[in-house]
Amino acid sequence: xxxxxxxxxxxxxxxxxxxxxxxxxxxxxxxxxxxxxxxxxxxxxxxxxxxxxxxxxxxxxxxxxxxxxxxxxxxxxxxxxxxxxxxxxxxxxxxxxxxxxxxxxxxxxxxxxxxxxxxxxxxxxxxxxxxxxxxxxxxxxxxxxxxxxxxxxxxxxxxxxxxxxxxxxxxxxxxxxxxxxxxxxxxxxxxxxxx
Numbered sequence: 001x002x003x004x005x006x007x008x009x010x011x012x013x014x015x016x017x018x019x020x021x022x023x024x025x026x027x028x029x030x031x032x033x034x035x036x037x038x039x040x041x042x043x044x045x046x047x048x049x050x051x052x053x054x055x056x057x058x059x060x061x062x063x064x065x066x067x068x069x070x071x072x073x074x075x076x077x078x079x080x081x082x083x084x085x086x087x088x089x090x091x092x093x094x095x096x097x098x099x100x101x102x103x104x105x106x107x108x109x110x111x112x113x114x115x116x117x118x119x120x121x122x123x124x125x126x127x128x129x130x131x132x133x134x135x136x137x138x139x140x141x142x143x144x145x146x147x148x149x150x151x152x153x154x155x156x157x158x159x160x161x162x163x164x165x166x167x168x169x170x171x172x173x174x175x176x177x178x179x180x181x182x183x184x185x186x187x188x189x190x191x192x193x194x195x
Contacts, residue, residue: 035081
């Protein structure tokens with residue numbers, strides 16, 4: 001029985017998105033450093049009426065690194081990048097927010113299962129946007145609702161004071177900036193002859 005080229009490619013893709021080699025480790029370090037540094041630069045832009053929630057255009061970094069380089073790169077970029085950004089900003093370590101950001105990068109990285117990391121079509125960019133929206137809602141939901149236990153918040157406070165402002169800010173920033181980065185990355189790949 002012959003295996004079709006399409007299914008063989010899918011099997012290869014499924015295996016390769018889970019691999020962690022030197023290339024992925026380099027992208028993990030770069031992504032975490034970028035996310036941490038850009039988060040630090042904007043952490044002072046606190047949203048009014050929200051507890052320690054800032055305007056974060058840098059959220060696009062774990063979304064992009066996940067969508068382009070895979071779920072493990074996205075997970076590391078989101079988790080370690082958030083930890084670095086908060087620590088350097090003087091916020092300390094809030095493990096639930098670090099895990100929430102790691103989930104964002106990881107889920108965004110699952111986009112590769114549908115796009116193979118190619119963002120030359122509107123369809124694939126929309127797929128990346130949908131995965132990213134789900135990632136933000138799940139990641140910020142985890143972080144916010146864990147604060148019911150960690151910070152002794154009520155369900156309403158966790159929802160209204162943390163989840164809604166954090167998720168809405170991240171959705172607006174991430175979903176506007178992600179297509180721009182994907183198109184720019186795709187153009188750079190094509191110019192270098194790799195795309």
